Amino acid sequence: MNTSEAPLGRAWELARLESLILEGVRLVNICGLGGVGKSTLLRYWAETSAGVTVIDCAAYHGRLRARLVDAFRLRIDTDEALVGAAQGLIALDDIGSHPDDLALLRTMLDHGSAQFVVTARRPVKHLSEHVFDLHGLPLDVHATLTEARRSPAVQLFDASHGGTAAISRFTPSITQRC
Known part of the structure; x- marks a missing residue:
């Protein structure tokens, strides 16, 4: 590390x-x-x-x-x-x-x-x-996409899963379930 x-x-x-x-x-x-x-x-x-x-x-x-x-x-x-x-x-x-x-x-x-x-x-x-x-990093469910991308939870996801392209790949699945 x-x-x-x-x-x-x-x-x-x-x-x-x-x-x-x-x-x-x-x-x-x-x-x-x-x-x-x-x-x-x-x-x-x-x-x-x-x-x-x-x-x-x-x-x-x-x-x-x-x-x-x-x-x-x-x-x-x-x-x-x-x-x-x-x-x-x-x-x-x-x-x-x-x-x-x-x-x-x-x-x-x-x-x-x-x-x-x-x-x-x-x-x-x-x-x-x-x-x-110790809990997972919080993410404000009312945040705009721009605000959400600045959150530590999304930054950590980006760092460990290949950046915002990965978020785009999962977005349809996430929105369908939510």
């Missing part, structure tokens, strides 16, 4: 995320449907913030312990070692719902001092959790 550009239409969410971290919230869970931009938001925030350890959990569900041991270069693999080594800000992208991963995260929250920002489709259900619901 190019860190020179913030995710389209997410300035408020980035500011709120930073505010929650500064307030000392121990677990910020960026929750939402698949494809809504959770990972993009987390990765941009982590890349533009100092001292964040980022762990991609997507391909490693059930193996968070091994990923943390590698990230913190630990020689022993115990809860105590992980709790002691895990300091500062830790970003866990796509924590998933594997029971071992969630149990380890809860142990680290209960006995450590690190702050965590995670992405997940559901709440982790920990007392220190602040669920940060």
Whole structure:
């Protein structure tokens, strides 16, 4: 991801995320449907913030312990070692719902001092959790076509689907259904 550009239409969410971290919230869970931009938001925030350890959990569900041991270069693999080594800000992208991963995260929250920002489709259900619901970008249904094309939702669609030509291709189908 190019860190020179913030995710389209997410300035408020980035500011709120930073505010929650500064307030000392121990677990910020960026929750939402698949494809809504959770990972993009987390990765941009982590890349533009100092001292964040980022762990991609997507391909490693059930193996968070091994990923943390590698990230913190630990020689022993115990809860105590992980709790002691895990300091500062830790970003866990796509924590998933594997029971071992969630149990380890809860142990680290209960006995450590690190702050965590995670992405997940559901709440982790920990007392220190602040669920940060992320939704799709809004689009004003009363906007003119010119106004709509300036909206972050349409700009993001354009960037990922080949520009306004793609919108023209889908317009008959959309208008027929609406």
